[in-house]
Amino acid sequence: MKAILLAGGQDTQLAPLAHQAPKALLPVANRPMVEYVLQHLRQNGIREIALAVNGNYEVFWHVLGDGARLGIRITYSREHAPRGTAGCLLPLADFIGNEPFLVIHGSLFLDANLRELGRSHRRGTATATVAVQTLPFSSRDWHPMELQVEADSRVSGITLRRHSAKSPIRVPAGVYVFDRSVLSCIEPGVYCDIKEHLLPRLKKAGHSIAAAELPGYCRNVLDLKDYLSVNRDVLKGDVNGFQLEQEVAEGIWVGQGSQISPMATLLGPVLIGRDCCADHDIFDRFRE
Numbered sequence: 001m002k003a004i005l006l007a008g009g010q011d012t013q014l015a016p017l018a019h020q021a022p023k024a025l026l027p028v029a030n031r032p033m034v035e036y037v038l039q040h041l042r043q044n045g046i047r048e049i050a051l052a053v054n055g056n057y058e059v060f061w062h063v064l065g066d067g068a069r070l071g072i073r074i075t076y077s078r079e080h081a082p083r084g085t086a087g088c089l090l091p092l093a094d095f096i097g098n099e100p101f102l103v104i105h106g107s108l109f110l111d112a113n114l115r116e117l118g119r120s121h122r123r124g125t126a127t128a129t130v131a132v133q134t135l136p137f138s139s140r141d142w143h144p145m146e147l148q149v150e151a152d153s154r155v156s157g158i159t160l161r162r163h164s165a166k167s168p169i170r171v172p173a174g175v176y177v178f179d180r181s182v183l184s185c186i187e188p189g190v191y192c193d194i195k196e197h198l199l200p201r202l203k204k205a206g207h208s209i210a211a212a213e214l215p216g217y218c219r220n221v222l223d224l225k226d227y228l229s230v231n232r233d234v235l236k237g238d239v240n241g242f243q244l245e246q247e248v249a250e251g252i253w254v255g256q257g258s259q260i261s262p263m264a265t266l267l268g269p270v271l272i273g274r275d276c277c278a279d280h281d282i283f284d285r286f287r288e
Helices: 033-043 057-064 090-096 112-124 182-183 194-204 224-236
Strands: 002-006 048-053 072-078 101-105 108-109 128-135 146-149 157-160 168-178 211-212 217-220 247-249 252-254 271-272
Touching: 002 033, 002 090, 033 048, 033 057, 033 101, 033 108, 057 072, 057 168, 072 090, 090 101, 090 182, 101 112, 108 168, 108 224, 112 128, 112 168, 112 211, 128 194, 157 194, 157 211, 168 194, 168 217, 168 224, 182 194, 194 211, 217 224
Parallel strands: 002 048, 002 101, 048 072, 128 211, 252 271
Antiparallel strands: 101 168, 108 217, 128 168, 146 157, 146 168, 247 252
């Protein structure tokens, strides 16, 4: 199965950080966040990946190249005007081919079994499979959408998420598996969003949509609070089992060339990058 990673668009919730670099390239534990997604795709046997980016293609190429360093092959799709999360799929029709394909947000941190998600889609008859999370009504809003899911995992309804909900609700988590046939429901040259336009359009046209619960860690970086949280969670080892190198003490990592004064106090988890100098300051863990 091939994958399309959504890495375009502009993000104002991460200002001023996103003014310096595309959101997907912002560092998490000194590593571009998109690399965590790419690593997880590779671990799940997906090595043919297309990046849908906007006009800053060169920045992504400088960081990721053709993907060989990560053990994958990257195809880039540039958009000079916003096409939306679904509209950007049309120019990738040749890359997609005739088999089901996966679409994932480039700022999503997760440890779910994507192989099984693909198998589940192939076993069923749905045109689209939406990975979902069940959230309590008191949780912070991820997406303004709620899915009504039947016992057989069929999506029977799509509505805007109601903030006054009194029970757990199911929302899209940011991962989808589509049949190629969904491309016929995307109008060329017109902005089209997966949640707002494509899924309701598929439903209205009579296509079957399935929901698959996404277990384990799953967090989309939507704002600065999310950004701090995933940095902390990576340091704790909660994301994809990713292990940092050069751990000099429990929960403390120091990059090559850095100098730490004996008077410095480090309270892990703490990550210090390369060629840094720490004097007598106190370096504390992330706090909410």
